[in-house]
Amino acid sequence: GISTEHSGVVVDHQGTILVTADESLTEKTTQIWPDLLERFDENQSHGFILDPSGKSGCMYYQLTNLGVYYLTFFETETILPGLSKVRNSTVTLLIAVTAVLIAGALYTLFTLYLPFRAIRAALQRSGTTELGVVQQVDQLLESQLEQRLTRQMASLLQGVEMNIIGYPASLVLVATADCAKVREAVKNHTVLPSLTAINAFGCAILVSGIGEEQASTLCVSLASALNCRCLYGRPRDSADELAQSYANLSDLWQQRFLYAGQQVLSEKLTESYYFPLDFKTNDTEPLFSFLRGGQLEDARAEWKRIFDRIRYAKSHNFRFFVSYILKYLTTMQSELGLEPLINARDIFDNLEDVARLHQLLDSMCAQIVTAQDSRRKDNLQHLAAKINERITVGYADDNLSAQSIADEMGMNAVYVGRLYRESTGISIAETIKRTRVENAKRLLKESSDPVREIAGRVGFSNTKYFFVVFKDLVGMTPKEFQNRG
Numbered sequence: 001g002i003s004t005e006h007s008g009v010v011v012d013h014q015g016t017i018l019v020t021a022d023e024s025l026t027e028k029t030t031q032i033w034p035d036l037l038e039r040f041d042e043n044q045s046h047g048f049i050l051d052p053s054g055k056s057g058c059m060y061y062q063l064t065n066l067g068v069y070y071l072t073f074f075e076t077e078t079i080l081p082g083l084s085k086v087r088n089s090t091v092t093l094l095i096a097v098t099a100v101l102i103a104g105a106l107y108t109l110f111t112l113y114l115p116f117r118a119i120r121a122a123l124q125r126s127g128t129t130e131l132g133v134v135q136q137v138d139q140l141l142e143s144q145l146e147q148r149l150t151r152q153m154a155s156l157l158q159g160v161e162m163n164i165i166g167y168p169a170s171l172v173l174v175a176t177a178d179c180a181k182v183r184e185a186v187k188n189h190t191v192l193p194s195l196t197a198i199n200a201f202g203c204a205i206l207v208s209g210i211g212e213e214q215a216s217t218l219c220v221s222l223a224s225a226l227n228c229r230c231l232y233g234r235p236r237d238s239a240d241e242l243a244q245s246y247a248n249l250s251d252l253w254q255q256r257f258l259y260a261g262q263q264v265l266s267e268k269l270t271e272s273y274y275f276p277l278d279f280k281t282n283d284t285e286p287l288f289s290f291l292r293g294g295q296l297e298d299a300r301a302e303w304k305r306i307f308d309r310i311r312y313a314k315s316h317n318f319r320f321f322v323s324y325i326l327k328y329l330t331t332m333q334s335e336l337g338l339e340p341l342i343n344a345r346d347i348f349d350n351l352e353d354v355a356r357l358h359q360l361l362d363s364m365c366a367q368i369v370t371a372q373d374s375r376r377k378d379n380l381q382h383l384a385a386k387i388n389e390r391i392t393v394g395y396a397d398d399n400l401s402a403q404s405i406a407d408e409m410g411m412n413a414v415y416v417g418r419l420y421r422e423s424t425g426i427s428i429a430e431t432i433k434r435t436r437v438e439n440a441k442r443l444l445k446e447s448s449d450p451v452r453e454i455a456g457r458v459g460f461s462n463t464k465y466f467f468v469v470f471k472d473l474v475g476m477t478p479k480e481f482q483n484r485g
Contacts, residue, residue, distance in 0.1 A: 007073040153197035159243035166208040168235035223263040233267040254315035260353035336371040380423035398461040402428035444482040
């Protein structure tokens with residue numbers, strides 16, 4: 001009565017197959033019998049066992065009255081045809097639910113959480129946490145708009161067409177970073193379309209359809225209303241031309257100290273800058289030579305000549321030569337042991353008036369000349385002291401002279417004589433004569449030795465010449481001086 005459709009097997013309590021519908025089931029029965037025996041020992045009279053792969057299994061029943069067991073082997077797909085469908089449907093459902101959850105999380109992250117964090121961080125940086133959220137967000141959006149305008153303005157002034165302004169257009173630079181006030185002032189003084197953005201010089205304004213005279217009037221109004229300097233350019237017809245105008249105004253701004261007291265500056269002022277600069281660093285040498293020679297007035301006049309030659313150079317050329325001169329003067333100060341008045345690289349920081357530059361140069365030159373003069377006097381005194389010492393030691397040598405002293409020092413006799421006279425007011429030869437006469441006076445007082453002998457002992461080889469020199473300096477002859485005691 002065993003059906004072959006269900007692969008049935010009847011075994012006894014020792015696992016011996018009594019009846020089987022398929023001889024191939026013998027091996028399967030032998031494999032699962034140990035597990036079945038454990039279950040029988042636990043009084044499990046019926047149930048099923050799946051193999052580790054889950055693809056097949058065995059249902060078992062204990063036929064108590066007969067003392068045997070009925071085993072039915074099955075394939076999972078055959079016995080439970082709906083299991084795979086349920087499994088596949090469940091997996092598909094889980095994947096779909098997971099995808100929806102992930103999509104929802106990403107949407108929340110990118111549309112809510114991250115923007116919120118960015119806004120909160122920006123608000124914390126701006127320090128406006130005391131305001132309401134709406135006001136804070138408004139400020140943040142306004143800041144972002146300002147940054148966008150700044151980038152667009154920067155690109156336009158670099159020659160990149162942005163299609164944000166109509167031509168012709170004039171560029172105006174205002175020396176204040178308060179763009180809100182600048183925009184308000186522009187609205188109060190013109191109805192022409194304009195674009196205002198933060199710039200390196202403060203605020204940059206592009207005004208469409210404005211003439212040069214109107215731009216000048218606008219600049220005067222802005223300078224008065226905002227109490228700051230204002231520069232304006234000529235009307236331009238393209239981004240490239242605006243970039244050139246910006247370069248000219250930038251150069252003019254760098255040279256603004258040349259126009260102290262003028263609140264409004266026009267691009268026209270730069271027209272005189274565009275000429276070849278016939279000036280080299282070697283042309284500054286006369287200035288330094290005058291300073292080394294202690295000629296202050298000549299140095300001042302030379303600086304004026306240099307300034308007149310470079311004042312209308314482009315800003316980078318002007319600054320180069322002024323910085324070169326200042327650096328050289330600073331080096332001279334250091335060599336003289338002086339504390340430099342200023343770092344040459346810092347002179348143009350916040351320089352608003354060229355008078356300050358002239359004052360600085362004049363102070364440095366005066367300081368250098370004074371120090372040079374002091375050092376020169378010290379050197380001359382040292383030289384004179386050295387010569388006097390040589391005369392004091394060697395006056396008795398009748399060969400001692402200005403020439404012999406200069407030869408010993410390895411210097412030109414005329415040059416040494418001039419330096420000595422500059423320091424002492426008399427010549428080396430005169431000092432030698434006076435030293436010899438003073439020592440002769442001492443010997444004449446201390447002894448009654450013959451005058452001829454004393455003359456030889458103090459370096460006079462010619463007695464007659466000794467008499468002449470002695471009488472000229474003392475007012476009497478050596479013999480008369482000796483007789484007086």
